[in-house]
Amino acid sequence: MADKTTSSSSVSTSTSRDQRDKIQSFVFLDLETTGLISPIQITELALISVHRKSMDDARARWKLTPRIVDKLVLCIDPEIEVEPDAEKITGLSRSLLRHNGKSTFNVQICQQLEGFFKRQEEPICLIAHNGDQYDFPILARSLFELNDSGVGNLDLMCADSLSAFRAVYPKKGSYKLTSLLLSTFGNTYNEHTAEDDAIGLMKLSINSWEKIRVWFEQNSTKRLQDYHTVSRSSSGALKRKRSDDNADEQALFMSPSAGAHPCHF
Template sequence: MCATYEPPPRPIETFVFMDLEATGLPPSRPKIAEMCLFSVNRHALENPQYSNSFPKPTPLFPHLVDKLCIYINPDKPFTPTASSITGLNNEVFANNKKQSFNLHVFHMITAFFSRQHPPICLVAHNGYGYDFPLLKAELSALGISALDEIYCADTIKAMKALDRENNQLHQFLYQPSPIGSKKKYGLRDLYFKFFKVYPLNSHSAEGDVITLISIFQQRARDLMCWMDLNARQFNTIKNMYKENVRYASFSKTPMNIQPVPPSLLQDQPRRRITTVHPAILYPVDNGIDPTDNEYTPLYHRISELPDEIKNTLLLFIGLIVIVWIALKTPV
């Protein structure tokens, strides 16, 4: 029995096109190395500007586009194939002092989405098979649940649906395949189909997002209509894999990471991290809750004592040290 999902309650207003580059394919439990998000409003896709190119005008790339592109140290070796395709390797991340996937990345993603007009749909090419499960795995590794209000859609699934024989009025490629051949839905093949040249910067996250949007514009109304009816909530996506919560990755971050707002941590067990201090983490499991107003770290308590008491304590400690040294020193 096929799973059913609730579509958006009204037409999608914002399409966030995403592409990820990672250390490898699913069997290797890949880690994200590059992520790019381009946000395009429905109005821009429904009312494109056109070039004056001959013989057929081409939709110009949307002008008002919000962008978020991040390089992320995967803390894991690239497979030789992934490194040769993307041109990325672990040395370049180390040399450029890039941080791993941590709460800073999470906050950037949520802040990016908070600026977009809902309903919002995350769009990726082969998103259901790769990008969405991988992003879900990385977020879960932080011990948090996120993007619960966001929908998602896979452009390959949408394009194939539009090309079925019983949907001839809304075909994506608009032509039947030769007998014995299959239609090609790879980004490079689709781009060549419409523009007669291959795209630049293939297999970079930003380059592939630009390519995807350019292809999407060719059948924007049909694709948006399909996503209005078939997009699913991001929280229905299953993790590509599961791993232990990456507490250690936070401690590598030199800057202060603020606590995640409670509204972004919906129904999380109390064993999750509730706050992150720049010097030390306090998991709730150890019985100490740093959000408790009655709890104050020891060094904070000492710093709040009057100067007279602090000086007395220091003198007392000094005397103890002197006596201990005298007892240990042979006469």
């Protein structure tokens, strides 16, 4: 009888721990930047945070836009000129950002980010398309260059949705965000604004929620601070980014005039 009691208690503790360790807040991240030439600076940042229960409910009701979301969208003076191709695609230039009174990536922005993340229930997972090679290192570098001790000390897990969709749907012809949205929903969207890209990624995740959620939870092993060392060489990251895709997407990546995003696939 004692053995059965011990076994039951052990199972209960394990179940409780498993439930506690599940991701509770999924934060979809997208960045617009100055282009591909180092140093790459952020011109726009969007965070769309959705609680696990809202993601589950949206999928159950076949709704792609949960009712309860937290959003943070910031336009940022990059302190350097935006490359012409990036300006054409994103509609953002340094002069436009400065004319609209936007500040640089400073302590106040770090505080805003810290406050935003502290509003979300933990564990928290940041999700970005090609985030491993682009969004996560660039954001990590921006934070740590300011010696930020707020966001930098938060336990933010990271998951790359590009790798997720490749694993879950291995026979897709293209894994660009725009291609996935077109093949899934049959229409396009206002791409190349950070907010719309993040919302598009959220909708794709909800549409494939059962499989994608499992992948996110099994593969979100790195924390945001882990990308700081990677971000010290943006050119190296971009080389890995180019070699990590197939030939047709490399061609698009190298030709923004063909509709490529300068920030992610």
